[in-house]
Amino acid sequence: MTDRRFEMESALRAAVAERVGESRFGLWFGDGVRLGVDGDALTVGVPNRFFRDWIKGKYAGELASVGEAVSGRRLELAFEVADELEPGVDEVSPSPEGPPPDDRRRGPTVPIALPSSPGGWPSPSPSPGPPVDRPRSRRGRPLRRLEEFVAGPGTRLALAACGEMAEAVGATFNPLVVHGGVGLGKTHLLEGVAQAVSRRHPGARVVHQTAEAFTNGFLESMRSGTLNAFRSRSRSADVLILDDVHFLAAKRATQDEFQHAFDALVSSGAAVVLASDQHPRLIPKLTDELATRLLGGMVVKLEAPDPTTRRAILKAKAASRGVDLPDAVAAYIADHLRASVRELEGALHSVLAHAGLTGKRLDLDLARSALRDTIRHTAQAIALKDIERAVSTLFDLPAEGLKSDSRARAVTHPRMLAMYLARKHTGAAYSEIGRYFGGRNHSTVISAEKKVRCWLADEQRQSLLAGFETVGDVLAAVERSLGT
Numbered sequence: 257m258t259d260r261r262f263e264m265e266s267a268l269r270a271a272v273a274e275r276v277g278e279s280r281f282g283l284w285f286g287d288g289v290r291l292g293v294d295g296d297a298l299t300v301g302v303p304n305r306f307f308r309d310w311i312k313g314k315y316a317g318e319l320a321s322v323g324e325a326v327s328g329r330r331l332e333l334a335f336e337v338a339d340e341l342e343p344g345v346d347e348v349s350p351s352p353e354g355p356p357p358d359d360r361r362r363g364p365t366v367p368i369a370l371p372s373s374p375g376g377w378p379s380p381s382p383s384p385g386p387p388v389d390r391p392r393s394r395r396g397r398p399l400r401r402l403e404e405f406v407a408g409p410g411t412r413l414a415l416a417a418c419g420e421m422a423e424a425v426g427a428t429f430n431p432l433v434v435h436g437g438v439g440l441g442k443t444h445l446l447e448g449v450a451q452a453v454s455r456r457h458p459g460a461r462v463v464h465q466t467a468e469a470f471t472n473g474f475l476e477s478m479r480s481g482t483l484n485a486f487r488s489r490s491r492s493a494d495v496l497i498l499d500d501v502h503f504l505a506a507k508r509a510t511q512d513e514f515q516h517a518f519d520a521l522v523s524s525g526a527a528v529v530l531a532s533d534q535h536p537r538l539i540p541k542l543t544d545e546l547a548t549r550l551l552g553g554m555v556v557k558l559e560a561p562d563p564t565t566r567r568a569i570l571k572a573k574a575a576s577r578g579v580d581l582p583d584a585v586a587a588y589i590a591d592h593l594r595a596s597v598r599e600l601e602g603a604l605h606s607v608l609a610h611a612g613l614t615g616k617r618l619d620l621d622l623a624r625s626a627l628r629d630t631i632r633h634t635a636q637a638i639a640l641k642d643i644e645r646a647v648s649t650l651f652d653l654p655a656e657g658l659k660s661d662s663r664a665r666a667v668t669h670p671r672m673l674a675m676y677l678a679r680k681h682t683g684a685a686y687s688e689i690g691r692y693f694g695g696r697n698h699s700t701v702i703s704a705e706k707k708v709r710c711w712l713a714d715e716q717r718q719s720l721l722a723g724f725e726t727v728g729d730v731l732a733a734v735e736r737s738l739g740t
């Protein structure tokens with residue numbers, strides 16, 4: 257059933273776009289934001305509190321005028337925050353004094369354009385075009401660009417935030433944390449920010465490394481008595497980009513060092529961009545001091561791409577290799593491989609290699625034959641019921657026991673393990689897992705995942721089951737029976 261509150265949405269959106277301009281509209285009123293009229297209220301549905309605070313601080317006046325113009329009466333603003341994380345997780349505080357964002361994102365396959373900088377470092381020529389000397393990754397390949405990132409509903413906000421970061425370098429929000437599962441484009445986005453900053457602000461010093469390299473550099477400098485040099489290097493950046501922040505989990509000394517570097521950088525006006533495979537609140541054994549800092553800017557999640565976006569990614573990747581991928585082939589790959597973009601890339605690579613080696617036409621038959629083994633393997637992917645069965649068997653619980661209302665530890669602990677394994681081995685969303693295991697909500701699954709990670713990080717923690725030494729051993733036993 258359609259929600260009658262949103263009957264006037266298109267008129268409201270058109271009027272807001274008219275007032276705030278296409279580019280700002282694209283960033284702040286894109287897919288995740290809804291506009292509707294409910295009685296005397298103009299309802300503004302936003303993805304998280306960051307958006308609520310930003311829109312309230314910057315656009316309340318425009319929204320009130322638009323509401324009145326479209327509905328013919330004065331409306332109060334009412335925000336609905338659809339934050340998918342547990343309450344308190346996304347407590348972010350934007351600094352509404354920053355310059356307005358100006359991103360030109362339009363649709364799933366349209367690359368964003370980054371307008372020229374308002375100031376700061378000397379700007380390059382107004383029409384950037386492909387840079388002659390494209391910055392390279394440590395492995396010598398050119399850095400991926402934001403324009404090459406194909407956004408869909410679950411990644412558009414992250415792309416827009418990275419575009420804004422590359423443009424305003426921390427003046428709009430700081431830090432930016434991008435988090436999400438394996439192979440969903442975190443490194444690509446970070447490289448894109450590094451590349452765009454270098455292009456937009458050629459004088460800027462961009463330090464771009466992994467948390468592991470930061471950790472190794474720190475430990476080595478302690479060992480060799482060169483801590484001062486390490487500090488002056490890591491604290492003199494204009495933009496610090498740190499990948500795989502979850503690597504800092506349980507590394508107390510490195511966390512402290514990074515926290516001081518972070519404070520020094522932010523107080524000198526530098527921008528910080530981070531990626532992690534988990535939300536900062538879920539990284540085990542991260543000090544509260546550091547977690548709070550990471551949550552102090554914008555935290556944005558990358559979701560796995562939907563089928564339309566998967567197809568668009570495949571088409572774009574093939575086009576970048578000069579291949580016009582037939583729709584049927586793109587659809588076949590996109591429908592069978594869903595876990596990550598890296599997996600899609602691998603499949604595309606196999607299909608193109610197969611075509612090249614056999615000289616056959618690139619069509620559905622060729623794709624089927626090239627991917628037969630890969631897809632057979634994926635078809636055996638783990639389902640929620642497999643995890644339920646494996647955990648119940650190991651803990652000797654009755655069928656449906658994990659879905660029951662029982663609050664006894666003998667049931668709640670295995671249920672938490674099952675939820676953790678479901679996140680790890682299936683593509684299911686928090687809400688889907690919660691529903692499956694007895695109609696629970698997504699925050700229960702988030703808490704379960706966090707709890708299990710703490711158990712795993714705690715070496716003193718006893719296992720949950722007689723006969724096993726650690727929680728890790730219990731999980732390994734379940735995973736063995738799942739055939740992973």
Ligand SMILES: Nc1ncnc2c1ncn2[C@@H]1O[C@H](COP(=O)(O)OP(=O)(O)OP(=O)(O)O)[C@@H](O)[C@H]1O
Binds near residue numbers: 400405443444598
């Ligand atoms: N939306 C996208 N559009 C285009 N390419 C993408 C997209 N998402 C991911 N990719 C590509 O998929 C590959 C894997 O992405 P990337 O390495 O950035 O993932 P990641 O999230 O950092 O993974 P990991 O957690 O394993 O480090 C890269 O080649 C990247 O360019």
